[in-house]
Amino acid sequence: MSSTGIRLHAPAPGWSISADVVVVGSGVAGLTAALRCEAAGLTTVVVTKARLDDGSTRWAQGGIAAALGEGDTPEQHLDDTLVAGAGLCDEEAVRILVTEGPDAVRRLIETGAQFDESSEGGLELTREGGHHRRRIAHAGGDATGAEISRALVEAVRARGLRTVENALVLDLLTDAEGRTAGVTLHVMGEGQHDGVGAVHAPAVVLATGGMGQVFSATTNPSVSTGDGVALALRAGAEVSDLEFVQFHPTVLFLGPDAEGQQPLVSEAVRGEDAHLVDADGVRFMQGQHELAELAPRDIVAKGILRRMQEQEAEHMFLDARHFGADMWEHRFPTILAACRAHGIDPVTEPIPVAPAAHYASGGVRTDSRGRTTVPGLYACGEVACTGVHGANRLASNSLLEGLVYAERIAADIAANGLDARLPQPLPHPEIPEHPLLTPEARFTIQRIMTNGAGVLRSAESLAKAADQLQQLHTDARDALAENGKTAEAGVDTWEATNLLCVARVLVAAARLREETRGCHWREDRPERDDTTWRRHIVVRLNPDRTLAVHTTDTTNFPTTLPPKAPQEQ
Numbered sequence: 203m204s205s206t207g208i209r210l211h212a213p214a215p216g217w218s219i220s221a222d223v224v225v226v227g228s229g230v231a232g233l234t235a236a237l238r239c240e241a242a243g244l245t246t247v248v249v250t251k252a253r254l255d256d257g258s259t260r261w262a263q264g265g266i267a268a269a270l271g272e273g274d275t276p277e278q279h280l281d282d283t284l285v286a287g288a289g290l291c292d293e294e295a296v297r298i299l300v301t302e303g304p305d306a307v308r309r310l311i312e313t314g315a316q317f318d319e320s321s322e323g324g325l326e327l328t329r330e331g332g333h334h335r336r337r338i339a340h341a342g343g344d345a346t347g348a349e350i351s352r353a354l355v356e357a358v359r360a361r362g363l364r365t366v367e368n369a370l371v372l373d374l375l376t377d378a379e380g381r382t383a384g385v386t387l388h389v390m391g392e393g394q395h396d397g398v399g400a401v402h403a404p405a406v407v408l409a410t411g412g413m414g415q416v417f418s419a420t421t422n423p424s425v426s427t428g429d430g431v432a433l434a435l436r437a438g439a440e441v442s443d444l445e446f447v448q449f450h451p452t453v454l455f456l457g458p459d460a461e462g463q464q465p466l467v468s469e470a471v472r473g474e475d476a477h478l479v480d481a482d483g484v485r486f487m488q489g490q491h492e493l494a495e496l497a498p499r500d501i502v503a504k505g506i507l508r509r510m511q512e513q514e515a516e517h518m519f520l521d522a523r524h525f526g527a528d529m530w531e532h533r534f535p536t537i538l539a540a541c542r543a544h545g546i547d548p549v550t551e552p553i554p555v556a557p558a559a560h561y562a563s564g565g566v567r568t569d570s571r572g573r574t575t576v577p578g579l580y581a582c583g584e585v586a587c588t589g590v591h592g593a594n595r596l597a598s599n600s601l602l603e604g605l606v607y608a609e610r611i612a613a614d615i616a617a618n619g620l621d622a623r624l625p626q627p628l629p630h631p632e633i634p635e636h637p638l639l640t641p642e643a644r645f646t647i648q649r650i651m652t653n654g655a656g657v658l659r660s661a662e663s664l665a666k667a668a669d670q671l672q673q674l675h676t677d678a679r680d681a682l683a684e685n686g687k688t689a690e691a692g693v694d695t696w697e698a699t700n701l702l703c704v705a706r707v708l709v710a711a712a713r714l715r716e717e718t719r720g721c722h723w724r725e726d727r728p729e730r731d732d733t734t735w736r737r738h739i740v741v742r743l744n745p746d747r748t749l750a751v752h753t754t755d756t757t758n759f760p761t762t763l764p765p766k767a768p769q770e771q
Contacts, residue, residue, distance in 0.1 A: 205380055205438040205576075206745045207631075209373045210699060211638050212691050214630040215386055215400040221247040221364070223615060224385055224403040226371045226430065229259035230347075231583030231604030232409030233354035237313070238612030239407075240363055247401055248358065248365045249387055251410075251425045255351045259601070262347025263468035263536060264330055265340035266310075266605070267598035268303040271327045274335045276300040283599060286332045286498045287592020288720035289736050290443070290757055295589035298570055299599070299606050306605045307339065314353035317341045330469040330597035332498040338598045343533045344468050350601065370693055371429060372398070374406060374437035374579060375627035382406050382578025383627035385433075390693060402624050405615050408434060408566060408574075408581040409608070413704050414463075415644075415697075417559035418652040421450055421466040427697040428704035430585035434566040435703060435743040436636070439574045442587045442740045442759070443564030444704070445711035448595050448721045449657045450560035451502040452478075454553065455517035456544060461648070464558055465540040467520055469597045472496055474533065476522035479552060480509055483521070500594045500721040503557040507657055510556070519552035557657050561600060563591040563721065564711075567740060569762045572611035578625075580615070582607040589759055593720025636747070637678040639702055641694035646674065647701050655709050660726040664713045671706050679747070703743075710749050711739045 225236040228250035239246045250256070269279045279300040284291050311317065317339045320326040327336040341349035358365065368390040375383040384402040410430030414422025431441055452472070454465040472478070472495040478487050486509045491497035497505075506518045522530070527549045530538045541548050566574050566581040568588050574581055582588075583604040590603050654667025678699075682688050689695040717731040718724050737753040744750055754760065 205376050206436055206743050208436045208636050208743065208745065208747065209631060210436070210636050210696055211688050212372050212386065212388065212696070213398045215398050217399040218402055219247065220402045220624055221245045222403060223247070223405045223407060224249060224401045225407045225409060226385065227409030227411060227583065227585070228254045228355070229409060229411055229583055229604065230350055230354065230601050231608045232407070233358055234605055234608035235407045235409060235582060235611050236363055237354070237357055237361070238609055239615060240361055242612060242616035244616065246363055247403070248363055249369050249371055249385070249401065250365065250367055251370050251429070253367055254355045254358065254365060256423065256425065260348045260351040262601055263344040263466055264470045264598050265328065265338040265346045266307060266350070266601040267333065267337050267596070268307045268339065268602055269300060269337055270304050270307065270325055270339060271335060271337055274337050276303070278335055279303070279337060282333050283590070283596045286594050286596035288594055288730070289592065289732060290720065290738065291592035292589025292758060295570060299590050299603055302606050303602045306602070306609060310350065310353070310605060313357050315341065315350050316353070317349070318343065328470055329473040329496065331472065331493070331496045331502060332596045338470065338473070340470065342535070344470060344536045347601070366401070370696060371410070371433060372696065374433055374576070375400060375402070376437065376576070377625040377627060380438070380577065381625055382576060383625035388693065388696070400627070402627065404578055404625050406579050407572070407611055408579065408585050409583045409604070410585045412562045412584040413701070414559045416647065416651050416701050416705050416708070417656065418461045418648040419453070419464055420462070420559040421453055421464060422559070423463055427700050429697070429700050430581065431565055432700035432703040434574060434576070434579065434581065435707070437576050437579065438742065439576045439579060440567045440740050440742045441565060441707060442567040442738050443711070444562065444708045444741065445715050445722050445739065446563035446591070446593050446720055447559055447708065448499055448561040448563055449503050449557040451499055451506050451557050452520050452555040453558035454541065454544060455556045458516055465544070466560070467537055467553055467555055468534070469499070471520065471522055471534060471537065474525070476520050476525070478502070478506065479519050479521050480513060481515060481519070498594055499597065500723070503657060503721070504723060506555070506557060517554045517556040520555045521552040522548055523550060523552070525549070561595055563593065563595050567759060567762065569759070570610065571614040572607050573614065573762050575762045580611045582611055593722060636699065637682040638689040638691060638695040639674065639678055639698040640689045641698055643674060644694070644698040644701055647671070647698070647705050651705055651708070655712055657723060659712055659722070659724050661713070664709055668709045668713060671702060671709060674702055675706065707741045707749060710751050711741060714739055714751060714753070
């Protein structure tokens with residue numbers, strides 16, 4: 203796969219460091235990959251956009267899923283995952299996840315993560331949507347992600363790994379043969395480096411998290427602007443299944459005009475028997491699915507939205523008053539505090555909830571070792587599309603996927619060795635290859651995506667969104683071509699430009715998939731069509747910045763490795 207030659211408009215690197223591996227991101231996937239690479243004797247640098255513990259991992263409330271309980275098996279976990287994925291999971295990828303998952307969690311515990319234990323001394327396990335067994339390990343009641351992040355950050359610091367914090371990665375460096383040669387990045391005025399620089403390395407691991415900020419309302423932190431997917435596209439990598447954005451059904455409703463990151467009300471609350479009700483107190487999920495409130499997330503989100511439409515309501519309610527104060531304070535202290543901070547006391551009143559953008563099931567396409575279609579570039583965690591999640595992620599599989607596939611990436615890098623010579627990156631282009639958007643474009647993109655490509659989509663809404671996004675793209679391109687002008691390079695403009703890139707891909711894939719499947723809900727195509735659409739949609743960026751979109755022949759991904767050259771006879 204050849205590079206597009208496209209890079210963000212940015213100054214040439216003013217400083218550089220070298221390593222065997224550079225890991226971009228500091229969530230469960232990134233820090234696990236870094237620790238395993240370091241343990242294998244590889245010089246490893248971790249680059250992260252904010253502080254080490256500021257990614258999406260620390261916001262994860264529910265927990266991490268694995269077959270750790272009595273009577274549970276990886277096979278049962280696999281079955282639940284395949285059902286949630288609505289026919290598009292890669293079964294081999296899921297089998298890797300569920301069979302390697304339990305030991306990976308045990309290694310996480312050995313690293314220092316402390317999960318909640320039952321009175322008998324074993325792990326206290328709970329259920330979430332789509333799971334037929336209690337297999338969710340949690341910490342601090344509803345602070346699992348924070349505990350995992352704490353343990354991994356402490357391990358990274360204890361082992362003295364080199365880290366570059368407050369750094370937005372800009373683009374992948376490649377050599378003349380198209381192989382990975384490192385990354386360029388901008389450090390935001392703190393630490394030992396400042397401004398634009400480079401980390402030269404023959405292996406780059408993308409673990410940059412999601413792209414929830416492409417929508418107006420999301421559970422994702424402000425740093426989740428799709429930087430990893432956009433970087434990979436500019437580098438020539440393929441992305442897949444980006445149309446499958448999971449909207450968490452129960453996000454604290456803060457008003458119709460609320461924007462940005464909004465508080466999540468964990469699925470674990472429903473796992474402990476909280477009920478979804480309308481304003482009259484009527485439970486509406488019963489009869490819609492055998493698991494009622496614990497159905498897979500797409501089904502619950504659709505159930506909430508249908509009821510909202512029927513009653514012309516802005517939200518529904520989650521009723522857990524029967525928990526009592528003691529259970530709220532000990533099992534869900536984080537959620538309790540968030541609700542009370544917004545004037546709602548779940549001990550005495552139902553919680554207003556509505557769906558919001560939560561998780562990208564698609565991303566940079568990888569194989570079972572985390573390898574992308576660009577040699578030397580790996581991806582894991584939410585930025586990646588391993589095939590595990592299919593059309594809809596099963597609750598609490600995300601932390602496990604980041605953990606398992608990060609370990610596999612480190613093993614692959616260590617097993618295959620690295621060239622003793624650092625690859626020589628192509629020189630920085632003198633002319634900006636990619637125009638930048640103004641910071642205000644971020645909010646325009648979010649409104650376009652929420653209105654046209656949110657939970658409810660149609661051919662008409664998606665076509666309108668595509669036209670509006672194309673206009674933003676065309677205006678920026680024409681301004682650069684006609685007078686050489688582009689927005690001033692900076693974090694806000696780079697983020698807005700990345701958001702436009704991933705938004706265009708998401709809408710292109712959503713327009714092509716003319717069916718409803720998993721978390722992709724087309725109002726004009728309400729039925730699932732296995733004959734035509736039990737396929738993956740793969741997108742790459744052309745050198746002229748147009749999109750090349752195609753579908754796979756089967757549910758299986760083609761190999762990410764280039765074909766071998768024929769041997770001479």
